Amino acid sequence: xxxxxxxxxxxxxxxxxxxxxxxxxxxxxxxxxxxxxxxxxxxxxxxxxxxxxxxxxxxxxxxxxxxxxxxxxxxxxxxxxxxxxxxxxxxxxxxxxxxxxxxxxxxxxxxxxxxxxxxxxxxxxxxxxxxxxxxxxxxxxxxxxxxxxxxxxxxxxxxxxxxxxxxxxxxxxxxxxxxxxxxxxxxxxxxxxxxxxxxxxxxxxxxxxxxxxxxxxxxxxxxxxxxxxxxxxxxxxxxxx
Amino acid sequence: xxxxxxxxxxxxxxxxxxxxxxxxxxxxxxxxxxxxxxxxxxxxxxxxxxxxxxxxxxxxxxxxxxxxxxxxxxxxxxxxxxxxxxxxxxxxxxxxxxxxxxxxxxxxxxxxxxxxxxxxxxxxxxxxxxxxxxxxxxxxxxxxxxxxxxxxxxxxxxxxxxxxxxxxxxxxxxxxxxxxxxxxxxxxxxxxxxxxxxxxxxxxxxxxxxxxxxxxxxxxxxxxxxxxxxxxxxxxxxxxx
DNA sequence: GGACCGGCTGAACACTTGTTTAGTCTGTTG
DNA sequence: CAACAGACTAAACAAGTGTTCAGCCGGTCC
Numbered sequence: 211x212x213x214x215x216x217x218x219x220x221x222x223x224x225x226x227x228x229x230x231x232x233x234x235x236x237x238x239x240x241x242x243x244x245x246x247x248x249x250x251x252x253x254x255x256x257x258x259x260x261x262x263x264x265x266x267x268x269x270x271x272x273x274x275x276x277x278x279x280x281x282x283x284x285x286x287x288x289x290x291x292x293x294x295x296x297x298x299x300x301x302x303x304x305x306x307x308x309x310x311x312x313x314x315x316x317x318x319x320x321x322x323x324x325x326x327x328x329x330x331x332x333x334x335x336x337x338x339x340x341x342x343x344x345x346x347x348x349x350x351x352x353x354x355x356x357x358x359x360x361x362x363x364x365x366x367x368x369x370x371x372x373x374x375x376x377x378x379x380x381x382x383x384x385x386x387x388x389x390x391x392x393x394x395x396x397x398x399x400x401x402x403x404x405x406x407x408x409x410x411x412x413x414x415x416x417x418x419x420x421x422x423x424x425x426x427x428x429x430x431x432x433x434x435x436x437x438x439x440x441x442x443x444x445x446x447x448x449x450x451x
Numbered sequence: 452x453x454x455x456x457x458x459x460x461x462x463x464x465x466x467x468x469x470x471x472x473x474x475x476x477x478x479x480x481x482x483x484x485x486x487x488x489x490x491x492x493x494x495x496x497x498x499x500x501x502x503x504x505x506x507x508x509x510x511x512x513x514x515x516x517x518x519x520x521x522x523x524x525x526x527x528x529x530x531x532x533x534x535x536x537x538x539x540x541x542x543x544x545x546x547x548x549x550x551x552x553x554x555x556x557x558x559x560x561x562x563x564x565x566x567x568x569x570x571x572x573x574x575x576x577x578x579x580x581x582x583x584x585x586x587x588x589x590x591x592x593x594x595x596x597x598x599x600x601x602x603x604x605x606x607x608x609x610x611x612x613x614x615x616x617x618x619x620x621x622x623x624x625x626x627x628x629x630x631x632x633x634x635x636x637x638x639x640x641x642x643x644x645x646x647x648x649x650x651x652x653x654x655x656x657x658x659x660x661x662x663x664x665x666x667x668x669x670x671x672x673x674x675x676x677x678x679x680x681x682x683x684x685x686x687x688x689x690x691x692x
Numbered sequence: 693g694g695a696c697c698g699g700c701t702g703a704a705c706a707c708t709t710g711t712t713t714a715g716t717c718t719g720t721t722g
Numbered sequence: 723c724a725a726c727a728g729a730c731t732a733a734a735c736a737a738g739t740g741t742t743c744a745g746c747c748g749g750t751c752c
Contacts, residue, residue, distance in 0.1 A: 227729075248710065258731050263711060265729090322563065324619040332620065353654055356646055364613070364643035365652075367620075371612030372605070378565040379573065379608075400662065402605035405597055408659040410651035411606075413594055418649040421641065468699075489740065499701050504741060506699090 218309040219286030221279060228265045231255045236276045240315030241386065244273060244323055277327045280316050287313065288334055300338045301369075305392040314388045321374055335366045356422075372399065459550040460527030462520060469506045472496045476503075477517045481556030482627065485514060485564055518568045521557050528554065529575055541579045542610075546633040555629045562615055576607045597663075613640065 223229040234255035238246045248269050252259040266272040287310065291303060304310045320327035339362045346352035355361040373395055382391045412418075464470040475496035479487045489510050493500040507513040528551065532544060545551045561568035580603045587593035596602040614636055623632045653659075 247708075249708090259710085260712080260732085261730055269710065321616065322619065324622060329620055332616075350654055352652060353650055355643070357642060360639075361643040361646065364640050364647070367616050367640070368609050368613045371614070371616035372609045373612070375562065375573075375608050375612035375615060378563065379570055381565060398601075399605050399608070401598060401666075402596070402602040404653075404659050404662055405602065406605070406647070407652040408656055409594055411593060411648040413591055415649055418645050421645055425642075488738080490738090500740085501702080501742080502700055510740065 218307065219283060219288075219290040220309065220313075221282050221286065227255075227257065227261070231257060231262055231265060232272070232275055232279060235272055236279060236316055237312050239273075239276060240312045240319060243319055248272075276316070277320075277325070280313060280320075280327055281330055283313055284317070284331060284334060288338065300335060301373075302392060302396070305389045308389070311386060311388050315386070318374065318377070321370065322378075332366055332370060335370070336362055339366055369403075459548065460524060460529075460531040461550065461554075462523050462527065468496075468498065468502070472498060472503055472506060473513070473516055473520060476513055477520060477557055478553050480514075480517060481553045481560060484560055489513075517557070518561075518566070521554060521561075521568055522571055524554055525558070525572060525575060529579065541576060543633060543637070546630045549630070552627060552629050556627070559615065559618070562611065563619075573607055573611060576611070577603055580607055610644075 223233060231251070235251045238251050238254055242250075248262050249259045251272075252262050255262075262272065263269075266275055287304065288300070291300070301314075304314060317327065317331045320331065340359070343352060343358065343362055347354050347358075373392070376395055376399070377385075377391065382394065384390065464474060472492070476492045479492050479495055483491075489503050490500045492513075493503050496503075503513065504510075507516055528545065529541070532541070542555075545555060558568065558572045561572065581600070584593060584599065584603055588595050588599075614633070617636055617640070618626075618632065623635065625631065
């Protein structure tokens with residue numbers, strides 16, 4: 211490895227004071243949210259509040275600089291962990307690496323606040339899930355969908371949203387330890403999730419077909435058996451492909 | 452109807468200034484979040500900031516009073532709309548009634564901020580979904596689950612979380628109009644959701660059974676066929692019960 | 693009538709926020 | 723060496739926050 215940094219994809223920081231401030235800000239924002247005062251960040255960086263403004267112009271500009279940095283970090287991290295991530299598990303994999311804690315903390319805070327980083331983050335997760343799903347459908351592991359893009363988007367929004375909500379509903383003792391928190395979340399929600407993914411929820415195609423009829427789409431989908439059949443289709447059959 | 456209020460279950464307000472302040476606070480909190488200043492609320496209520504503190508003691512106490520009020524409102528509204536809500540659709544039903552807008556706005560803000568109201572709100576939605584799911588399973592509309600409680604909790608967290616995240620990712624033009632926002636959300640996410648509910652996502656029981664084995668639970672569940680069978684169970688069969 | 697009391701207010705207080713200003717130090721450049 | 727430039731700071735500023743204080747006003751009680 212040429213740089214001191216390992217395989218986390220973290221953009222390099224020369225030792226410059228400016229970078230030290232930015233790093234401290236990213237850490238603080240991740241830890242305490244974007245409401246953190248300039249004075250706190252300055253203290254973290256061992257520097258006067260005035261210098262923060264001197265280097266970045268304003269707090270908003272500092273925020274933007276942090277966003278930029280984290281964004282670059284995200285794309286690099288994704289590239290680095292392309293092969294390693296066992297398909298759609300991008301988040302779980304990253305949660306296990308301590309070096310990613312600030313990145314994920316910052317991402318979570320952004321997801322709660324909205325904004326560009328949030329959108330970019332879910333976009334990356336969507337793209338990741340897209341290639342995984344495509345492969346899995348081709349391999350016969352995952353059923354095809356009537357609208358692959360919509361499904362992937364829904365699945366990402368759903369898993370991230372569930373995690374986020376469950377984090378704010380009962381905040382963990384140590385919000386820093388992202389790995390532990392994701393693990394705790396999974397032990398709680400994995401069974402119902404995987405069960406839903408395995409057997410679905412409804413016994414008949416009724417609601418789906420009704421909706422397809424309602425939106426004017428002929429219910430001869432790509433995903434499942436072609437004929438809706440009146441009244442109570444026996445089961446979610448699926449000879450895929 | 453004995454009171455002036457219709458069937459929204461909203462707790463009555465005598466015309467007292469104290470109640471007027473509380474009402475204004477609930478509205479403003481719902482509209483602009485809990486960061487809203489005492490001065491703004493006072494202005495909304497047509498009153499001096501000092502009077503707000505005079506009546507409630509502090510801003511935090513005012514916040515608590517609003518929480519109490521909204522909480523009482525929620526349980527009353529649920530009671531009122533018991534029969535009307537077509538099963539697990541509690542949120543959609545309420546979103547269509549304008550009078551509930553402040554309640555739902557306040558609930559959303561609380562879900563983003565955490566706290567008691569948030570927990571109580573999802574708890575009520577869980578209980579509502581529980582009775583619906585029980586009936587639906589009995590009627591053969593919904594498949595049984597290995598852990599009904601966990602499933603219901605997951606489903607509620609998932610739908611609320613998805614809605615919340617999608618609201619913060621691209622904030623609607625008019626955050627006030629809860630009905631329109633929920634409708635927009637549904638037209639985007641209903642198809643993938645109902646498809647997942649109908650046919651599931653995975654083609655085999657593999658992952659589910661592996662997990663059941665991993666946690667030491669014998670995979671002879673209530674939900675599906677009793678025998679795991681080595682290698683590739685053909686399909687998500689389900690003669691329930 | 694006079695005293696009291698609670699609703700109510702304008703003004704101020706104490707504090708925190710982001711930002712500015714004036715100025716010091718350090719190193720580089722002519 | 724003088725001069726300039728940029729990193730850096732202490733102190734102050736302006737605005738916003740929640741809260742307090744002294745006092746006014748209108749009604750009720752002795």
